[in-house]
Amino acid sequence: MIITISGPTGSGKTTVARGLAERFHMRHISAGEVFRRMAEERGLSLLEFSKLAEGDAALDREVDERQRAMAGEGNAIVDGRLSGWLLEADLKIWLKAPLEVRAARVAKREGKAYDVALRETREREESELGRYKRIYKIDLRDLSPYHVVLETSLWGAEKIVEIVGVMVEGHKEPVR
Numbered sequence: 029m030i031i032t033i034s035g036p037t038g039s040g041k042t043t044v045a046r047g048l049a050e051r052f053h054m055r056h057i058s059a060g061e062v063f064r065r066m067a068e069e070r071g072l073s074l075l076e077f078s079k080l081a082e083g084d085a086a087l088d089r090e091v092d093e094r095q096r097a098m099a100g101e102g103n104a105i106v107d108g109r110l111s112g113w114l115l116e117a118d119l120k121i122w123l124k125a126p127l128e129v130r131a132a133r134v135a136k137r138e139g140k141a142y143d144v145a146l147r148e149t150r151e152r153e154e155s156e157l158g159r160y161k162r163i164y165k166i167d168l169r170d171l172s173p174y175h176v177v178l179e180t181s182l183w184g185a186e187k188i189v190e191i192v193g194v195m196v197e198g199h200k201e202p203v204r
Contacts, residue, residue: 030102030115031106032108032111033111034109034113034122034123035123035124036124036168037153038125039123040180041109041123042060043185044107044180044192045058048192048196051189051193055098056104057099057106059091059092059111066087074152091108095115096115109160110160110166112174114164118199119176119196120174121176121177122171123178124177124180126181129181131146134148134149176195178192
């Protein structure tokens with residue numbers, strides 16, 4: 029089984045994916061962690077690396093290819109902004125939350141001031157929206173590939189894992 033967890037920065041993708049992977053004894057694959065590692069390898073911040081990727085589509089494609097290859101082995105929870113668009117999956121989930129909530133989560137996670145996290149989150153999302161439209165012809169605001177859209181500001185992470193877990197447990201193969 030392949031499950032994708034997608035959503036904007038700070039929506040809870042990685043937290044929920046980790047919780048699901050642990051609960052169901054599945055592998056966790058995170059496009060964001062691959063992207064962060066690639067930024068660190070180059071000595072760049074996420075924002076700087078996002079700006080670099082604006083001029084070099086090969087960087088995004090490298091993240092996607094690594095993700096696709098790992099997911100191809102099956103039995104995985106894959107989190108990433110484009111995972112629901114780029115992978116064949118049994119269940120595709122989009123997580124969302126208001127920008128201010130997501131920025132507060134980013135500030136806490138990265139030890140930044142809220143106003144800095146808010147600005148950087150906004151800039152990063154604008155960068156990604158343009159890049160993905162140009163590179164893949166994907167509009168991240170189009171949620172049509174997803175089976176479920178879930179507002180994460182309404183519950184804590186553990187409850188979101190529990191809610192999605194019920195979906196996973198009740199999942200049946202679709203009629204094709």
